[in-house]
Amino acid sequence: xSTLSSSPxxxxxxxxxxxxxxxxxxxxxxxxxxxxxxxxxxxxxxQLGKIQQQTTKRQVFVPTSQVISDLQAIAQKEVHIDIVxxxxxxxxxxxxxxxxxxxxxxxxxxxxxxxxxxxxxLGDKSVRNALKLADIVAVKLxxxxxxxxxxxxxxxxxxxxxxxIQGIKLFRYEYPGRMAIQTMILSAWTAETQAHYIHxxxxxxxxxxxxxxxxxxxxxxxxxxxxxxxxxxxxSYACENFQCIQPEELKMIAKTIHNVTxxxxxxxxxx
Ligand code: SF4
Numbered sequence: 648x649s650t651l652s653s654s655p656x657x658x659x660x661x662x663x664x665x666x667x668x669x670x671x672x673x674x675x676x677x678x679x680x681x682x683x684x685x686x687x688x689x690x691x692x693x694q695l696g697k698i699q700q701q702t703t704k705r706q707v708f709v710p711t712s713q714v715i716s717d718l719q720a721i722a723q724k725e726v727h728i729d730i731v732x733x734x735x736x737x738x739x740x741x742x743x744x745x746x747x748x749x750x751x752x753x754x755x756x757x758x759x760x761x762x763x764x765x766x767x768x769l770g771d772k773s774v775r776n777a778l779k780l781a782d783i784v785a786v787k788l789x790x791x792x793x794x795x796x797x798x799x800x801x802x803x804x805x806x807x808x809x810x811x812i813q814g815i816k817l818f819r820y821e822y823p824g825r826m827a828i829q830t831m832i833l834s835a836w837t838a839e840t841q842a843h844y845i846h847x848x849x850x851x852x853x854x855x856x857x858x859x860x861x862x863x864x865x866x867x868x869x870x871x872x873x874x875x876x877x878x879x880x881x882x883s884y885a886c887e888n889f890q891c892i893q894p895e896e897l898k899m900i901a902k903t904i905h906n907v908t909x910x911x912x913x914x915x916x917x918x
Contacts, residue, residue, distance in 0.1 A: 678735025769814025
């Protein structure tokens with residue numbers, strides 16, 4: 648009697664959603680990181696919960712072949728998608744195959760592609776080159792000082808704010824696509840913080856600024872499900888909610904930044 652062997656089943660899909668994004672509409676998510684959340688930050692508001700593997704080492708987490716077959720499976724369904732966003736269980740630029748993933752996505756979907764990055768690897772030319780394949784890149788900048796960076800983003804010790812800013816500058820200089828600066832605001836800014844932020848963004852010249860507040864609960868123990876941005880009502884795992892500024896305050900900050908810089912500013916309109 649012979650037994651047919653089958654290839655091992657992937658433990659999870661590298662594609663999720665589409666989910667509704669206030670910034671991008673119906674967004675199909677690609678997760679090149681996979682089961683173990685991996686990032687160079689460990690932000691206090693991260694919807695993934697405590698990052699399981701904090702690293703700056705680029706590697707292949709999910710083989711490109713798996714991403715391609717997961718994308719092809721979704722492409723066969725009639726699903727409304729406005730954009731394909733590479734994000735997922737951590738920092739997508741850690742994925743050494745990011746460029747391959749973006750090439751494959753272009754071949755399968757005609758919709759624009761976005762990448763959300765925490766900006767820490769933008770000093771690496773190969774990362775910047777890979778990101779050039781995206782139509783929109785949202786680069787994170789939550790802080791104006793090293794102290795704030797440590798308090799909000801809990802970076803690895805080797806990460807410094809001037810390097811992040813220099814990486815964003817280099818990327819802006821080379822990138823022909825739409826670069827957004829994404830900033831999470833947790834508490835009211837002082838006038839000094841606001842002035843410093845305005846000075847920074849004027850120098851960085853993004854096409855737009857996206858101001859956000861933590862609107863999703865933070866899981867206490869890592870859950871793959873939390874990589875999407877839709878709150879699952881039936882969830883059975885523990886979460887914590889954030890106290891943060893109200894949408895009205897966010898609107899005021901957005902108005903001031905826009906009035907001074909003339910850069911388009913979008914902001915989350917509800918908690
Ligand atoms: S950068 Fe993003 S994935 Fe990384 S810890 Fe912060 S919120 Fe989470």
